[in-house]
Amino acid sequence: MTRNKTLTTLVIFLMFLLGMSGCSSTQPTLEPSHDKVKVFVSLLPQAYFAEKVGGDHVQVDVLIPPGADPHTYEPTPQQMKDLAEADLYLAIGTIEFEELWMGRIRGVNPAMPVFDTSRGVELIAGDPHIWLSPTRAKVQAQNIYTALSEIDAANQEDYQQNLQSFQVEMDQLHQDIIKQFKNIKHKEFMVFHPAWKYFCVDYGLEEIAIEQDGKEPTAQEMARLIDQARQKGIRVILTSPQHSAHEAEAIASDLQGEVIKIDPLSRDYSANLRQVTQELAAILSRD
Ligand SMILES: [Zn+2]
Structure with a gap:
């Protein structure tokens, strides 16, 4: 009995050790790797895209508040301070506001990558409102995914999964609008x-x-x-x-x-x- 009991204990202990070593290879990805990525966007709809793709790994700030005109907006001194601490700027790439302010924004935070999310979007001359098209929102989201994966490679798989869900959401939205x-x-x-x-x-x-x-x-x-x-x-x-x-x-x-x-x-x-x-x-x- 005693011998058997000792054997059983030994086997359990060995299984425990094996289990531990088995776990240890996956453990780092289960731990929260670091603080949230501080992302700045210009427009509110971009915050929706960035939060969908970034999920729990991002904290998104929007420069142009509700009701403000993105063609003429000027950032507040507090916003310039917040920009100095941001990790990433996701530019819409088509609005005058960014052309006017990007020099000063880069000036307060030269280390922050600025990523143009209109890359690869089929543009219409004279209209900067590229976000008002779910099919083009998919391209913008793809760009957001690329930007986030570059600066936060540890969470690339999550970003990829989130991107896929977002693309499905946009496809569904597109089909529903066509139907209407x-x-x-x-x-x-x-x-x-x-x-x-x-x-x-x-x-x-x-x-x-x-x-x-x-x-x-x-x-x-x-x-x-x-x-x-x-x-x-x-x-x-x-x-x-x-x-x-x-x-x-x-x-x-x-x-x-x-x-x-x-x-x-x-x-x-x-x-x-x-x-x-x-x-x-x-x-x-x-x-
Ligand atoms: Zn407009």
Whole structure:
């Protein structure tokens, strides 16, 4: 009995040792390897992409706050201080704000890599709003994955998995939007700030802008726009929280149309695009 007991104890002890050595090779990946990667992005939708790809390994800060205009924004002194401590800047690569400020941003943190997430994105001349296209968001996410894997190679596998889930989410979103616009009767709508060209190209729509070269229209331009809208049977005008809406209201009342307030810069990217699609498709489907 005693002998057997000793043997059993020995066997258990040996199994324990073997188990230990078996575990030790996988142990380092189970431990949290370091603090979170401090990532800065320019726009709120980019925060959605970066958080999806980065998961628990990243802390994302957004330079341009809700409601601010990304074409004219200026970072605060506190933001410049925070930028000095960041590990990575994910640039959208197409907006004027970055061109104007990147020199100063690099100045406060010369060691921080700045990664252009528009690499490989099929661009439309004159429209910087590349994020408003789920198919192009996939390319931006791929770039975010590459950037994060470069500076945090230890978590590359997690980033890869997160990227795959994000790509599935974007494919689903893309298909759902196609479905919603399938049976619309009108494809044209009016918008104050022309942010939706990428979206229009992807889903067979056409935007007509009230704003002309970033400025409010003159009285003459307003008259021409109203004519154009009437000829095309336009009944919906989109406005956004970043821009004034009184011209849109004026045109809508002239056309007996509707103004829909939508946000091209919502942080809740997928839900926002679904809601925009639903509201727009409902109006474009009427006779
Ligand atoms: Zn814009």
